[in-house]
Amino acid sequence: MTSLRKLGSSDLEVFPLALGGNVFGWTADDETSFAVLDAYTAAGGNFIDTADSYSAWIEGNKGGESETIIGKWLASRGNRSDVVIATKVSQHPDYQGLSAANIKAAADASLRRLGTDYIDLYYTHYDKPDVPVEEIIGALDELVRAGKVRHIAASNIGAERLAASLDFSEREGLARYVALQPHYNLVSRDTYEGPLQDLAARAGVAAVPYYALASGFLTGKYRPGTRVDSARAGSAARHLESERGQKVLAALDEIATAHEASVATVALAWLAARPTVAAPIASARTVEQLPALLGVAELRLTQEELDRLTQASA
Numbered sequence: 001m002t003s004l005r006k007l008g009s010s011d012l013e014v015f016p017l018a019l020g021g022n023v024f025g026w027t028a029d030d031e032t033s034f035a036v037l038d039a040y041t042a043a044g045g046n047f048i049d050t051a052d053s054y055s056a057w058i059e060g061n062k063g064g065e066s067e068t069i070i071g072k073w074l075a076s077r078g079n080r081s082d083v084v085i086a087t088k089v090s091q092h093p094d095y096q097g098l099s100a101a102n103i104k105a106a107a108d109a110s111l112r113r114l115g116t117d118y119i120d121l122y123y124t125h126y127d128k129p130d131v132p133v134e135e136i137i138g139a140l141d142e143l144v145r146a147g148k149v150r151h152i153a154a155s156n157i158g159a160e161r162l163a164a165s166l167d168f169s170e171r172e173g174l175a176r177y178v179a180l181q182p183h184y185n186l187v188s189r190d191t192y193e194g195p196l197q198d199l200a201a202r203a204g205v206a207a208v209p210y211y212a213l214a215s216g217f218l219t220g221k222y223r224p225g226t227r228v229d230s231a232r233a234g235s236a237a238r239h240l241e242s243e244r245g246q247k248v249l250a251a252l253d254e255i256a257t258a259h260e261a262s263v264a265t266v267a268l269a270w271l272a273a274r275p276t277v278a279a280p281i282a283s284a285r286t287v288e289q290l291p292a293l294l295g296v297a298e299l300r301l302t303q304e305e306l307d308r309l310t311q312a313s314a
Helices: 030-042 065-077 100-114 133-145 159-172 195-203 214-219 233-241 243-259 263-272 287-297 303-312
Strands: 018-020 047-049 084-089 119-124 149-155 177-181
Touching: 018 030, 030 065, 030 287, 065 084, 065 100, 084 100, 100 119, 100 133, 119 133, 119 177, 133 149, 133 159, 159 177, 159 195, 214 233, 214 243, 214 263, 233 243, 243 263, 243 303, 263 287, 263 303
Parallel strands: 018 047, 047 084, 084 119, 119 149, 149 177
Antiparallel strands: none
């Protein structure tokens, strides 16, 4: 049985891989999404990440498709208490921003789509510097006190605003961010490392990185001269053009061969071992893509291997 990890200062215990829900209602239909969710939980997974805006960017969608699919799945499986559901506010076309009124209205809409009366982890999706942290934290605290949200978190936020939010929560005795969702992976380290990571470490805030596999580049399927059928192929393939990308792939290949593991598993294992990281997020649009992601729960890299990857990605 894979040991769960404590999420920051919260009482939540999560599997060391969060299943990304961005593909549900986008590149995975209801049936496929259910199959992926079933396989993930059957393997011991319990941490599902989504957002109220997924997948509003698709023509014909209006946002909330992912939450709706997850809600149907929860209802059909009767397993709500077995999983940790994380969702986000600020980007849904009908619920833009982080005003107090919008946060509360968006939370109610998410609860309806998810078919539940509580959200385990509620993120501000993108910080809105024009809204005072006092207003944001105050609204989130109301949701916690009402029992609609168990814990709060922040995604895409700078160190200064995170510090101000934590200070206000502490000073006023209000709900406090327990997790942070940064863009972070082997080919994008400066998006988290530095002041933001240092603050998270000092404050006991857990990191749950997104783009953990760099839009698929860190699966190893993008190679010179290859074509990949993926909605993210463009953003992933550009890493091939950088010296860092090539060095990282070479190190991943060598370590993956030594462990008889997939390149994706090794990339996630490096990330899972980084300071403050509780669980990387990765999504699977088919059941066949899951084993490489789930492998992070069992793969233990040596310190020498971790150092090799850290140096290659510098």
